[in-house]
Amino acid sequence: MTARPRIMALRVAAAIPLSPTLKAFTFIPADGGLVPPSGPGAHLRLNLPVPGRTLKNAYSLISNPQDRSHHSIIVRRVAGSKGGSAFLHEEVQDGDVIEAGLPANLFPVVRTARRHLMVSGGIGLTPFLAYIAAFEAAGTPWELHHFCRPDERSVFEGLLARYPASKVNIHCDVDLAVLEEVLARQPLGTHFYTCGPALLMDSAIERAAALGWPRSRLHSESFGGAAEGGEPFIAVLRRSGLEVMVGADTSLLAAIEAAGVEAPCLCRGGACGQCLIEVAEGIPEHRDHFLDGEERASNRLIMTCVSRSRTARLVLDL
């Protein structure tokens, strides 16, 4: 099997401010041709050169997956972040070329669902813009409930203007009680998806569960949260003969990559299992969705993209 390129070069075709903190970017392949295939819910990981390091930030694709002429994302400028969103908002101009990983999907649509109910908060709408484009193309029933601040209502209305008003519901109150009635009247075969602030997702899922929705119908997306933050530790790469400091706000995988070591990885979200590495010494703090209970308990394996260490040193077979 020949290795597929893991990095592609994208040219900024348009960078359009939607609000003081929201900016939409459209990318086309720097070398022409079509963008790689993606599905609804997929994200793009951009390599963002900020002072001192390269951030790999993930952004949901909002473009219709069937249209491979471009990739589009919307970025919220976050105050007090590591600088990725500020870089995109301030430094990136039309015509610039940015490196990105191939699209990956940790939030796919359930293909067997008869109907899709979506609940989003703020910028969490982005994956659902791709969902809705796919649902409209396929004629699959859907319903969206979007929660946002009053001052951003018009921005989100604009993004959803082309879709039937009967399917789009925008709420500017923080009270999710409106969802009670919505969740109680969904026909069998409906699947539920939520994306947005953790508090909104947890609350929406809790309400659904209380109304008899089983876990298998409930799907949520959160970016990076699991990989971020934690006690700093030292990763010893036995085969490379390196000791890598993993800071409080970097992932183990990012630290390994920053040290110049090529580590296996694919989804970078704890789902696919590609980045599995053997642990020689130390106790991992598992944050992935891939290993089973027995594998976790053995402390012999770690998924570097999201998991960290419970011990000050973690010796890896890498």
Place this chain on the structure above:
Amino acid sequence: MLISDIKSRPVYERLSLDGAGRRHLVLSDAPRPLGEVIDGTDGAGAPLGYWIVAATSAVDAQPQAEAAPGNAAPVERRAFRAASHLLDRLSHRLAQETVGLRLYAIGEEGFIWDVARMAREAGLEPSECFTAHAGSLRRKVFCVHCKTVTSGVTTSLAVCEGCGAHLVVRDHFSRTHAAFMGVQADAEAPGELPAVEEVFP
């Protein structure tokens, strides 16, 4: 000649009410006391229906509400003339249902897997539909050669109702067909058939 240890052979546990459900519907292919087929119905707060196949024309299938023990919600009972009658009403009921329903089926495998298939086609998830075996072990057999389903098979060899082939009844179970696979017994040596045994009483 029976091929055992096949993973598709369903394994059943005793039914137990899923407390997360908001409405429950229990289906039985024979009259059985409710407490005998499912645990946890005493004190259940959510509405519960219990539909049975009475196998007699002396029932009218009309819902009969009945107070349940404890503080439980009332049980709505319906008796049907035949399994076909019950499945017909079930398809209407599922078409009107909303997420929150839990469905339970108990009886012979042909019946419970017909229910499971109907539930799946209506959009129920496996985690919302539960099955348990009771009664005869007789099987529905799907002829892999002519695709005909022969019902009520109790023997290790069965004659296919479609093509007349002598079929070995395997443990290989298809949830799609709600039937066990049958393959021609004398395919390699025509006319040479093993002894027929009564194995699914």
